[in-house]
Amino acid sequence: MLVKHDQLCGQRARVRVDRPLARAATTAVLIVQSGRMAHFDQPGYEAELYERLTGRLLSEGLAVVRFDIERSVSMVRHSNADKRAARTRRLREMVSKVPALAGTTRLIFLGASLGALSVMDVLAREHLPGVAGALLIGCVLEEPQVVMSPLARLELLYGERDCIVYVEAVGAFGQPIAPTQYAQLTLNNLVLLPSSEAGVHILAGAGHLLEGVGARSPNEHVLDLLVALICRAADVSARSLASGGTDDVCRRFAFRPDRQELPL
Numbered sequence: 001m002l003v004k005h006d007q008l009c010g011q012r013a014r015v016r017v018d019r020p021l022a023r024a025a026t027t028a029v030l031i032v033q034s035g036r037m038a039h040f041d042q043p044g045y046e047a048e049l050y051e052r053l054t055g056r057l058l059s060e061g062l063a064v065v066r067f068d069i070e071r072s073v074s075m076v077r078h079s080n081a082d083k084r085a086a087r088t089r090r091l092r093e094m095v096s097k098v099p100a101l102a103g104t105t106r107l108i109f110l111g112a113s114l115g116a117l118s119v120m121d122v123l124a125r126e127h128l129p130g131v132a133g134a135l136l137i138g139c140v141l142e143e144p145q146v147v148m149s150p151l152a153r154l155e156l157l158y159g160e161r162d163c164i165v166y167v168e169a170v171g172a173f174g175q176p177i178a179p180t181q182y183a184q185l186t187l188n189n190l191v192l193l194p195s196s197e198a199g200v201h202i203l204a205g206a207g208h209l210l211e212g213v214g215a216r217s218p219n220e221h222v223l224d225l226l227v228a229l230i231c232r233a234a235d236v237s238a239r240s241l242a243s244g245g246t247d248d249v250c251r252r253f254a255f256r257p258d259r260q261e262l263p264l
Contacts, residue, residue: 006067006097008090013068015094016040017101018054025063027132027234028102032091032115034138034209035083038070046112046209049218053110056227062234063102067094069115084114088121095122099130108233109134110226112209123147133233135226138162138208140182141189147196153233154190154198157225158183159206161213197236201225 002017019025031050033040041047054064069087098107107130111119116139123134124145133153147154158179166174183200192198203210203222210222 004101008067008093009086013090014040015065015067015097015101018058018064019102020058020061020063023061025061025102025104027106027108028063028065028098028104029057029108029110029230030095030098031064031066032087032109032111032119033066033069034112035080035114039068040066045211045216045218049209049223052218053223053226056223057230060227060231062108062230063104065094065098065102069118080114084117084121087114088118091118092122092126095126095128106130106132106234108132108230110137110230111135111139112137113139120145120147123149123151133230133236135229135233137210139186140164141186144189144191146191147193150193151196151233152236153229154192154196155201155229155233156183156186156199157201157203157210157229159208159210160202160204161206162208199229201229 002019004015004017006013006015031040031053033046033050036044037046040050050066054066057064067090069090070083095107099105107128109119109123109131111117111134116136119134119136120139120141122128123131124147126148128149131149131151133151133155135155135157137157138159139156160179163176163178164182165176168174179202183202187198187200190198203225205212206222207213210219212219
């Protein structure tokens, strides 16, 4: 493990890089935490999820990069839009540093909630040929977004208990919307290049960050699923790269959610 201080958007930030010891990694997983975390080592369920996931990914021969995406968790005076834009700027700069930091040529994103939206912002604005895939936890797209990067897999993951409610007027709230509904909306708004594949996974009994009811630590079965999806993206990307395929027309996907019955 290497923790170094770097500059992101003109501000000092810590970057943590974990590399497998047994062999050199060609793919790095860049973790982009939710709005609940500013620093990559902020204590709590989410930090433990990434810590345990890092160990599992290292054993699969993948490097892992984590970084401080905000200066402080206290951004009360900032709107969600401002907070998202600031995170996206830091993420874009971080992406350009990963190959040199991790010694890798390919990249897989793992983004959660607000972090997932920042990942989508980067993928929609940048053509990143080295991106192998993206796993987005709790990502809701309300408008169409074209992914310009030729990634192999994009996976959308939701907890079955994670319903959302929109504010319709001052003091008035709409009806709760279940993940099966907003996941379909998100997939309908997702436009990928023809060589890319998309999948939807809804975890029975899970919450916003795929946690079980009252859980204080990550579930092993959730970790198993994340590792399997990340490894699949890395493998599919490697085979696609070897075939030398090209992309020229974007496409959409039919909604076929994979409901995971995991013992949470």
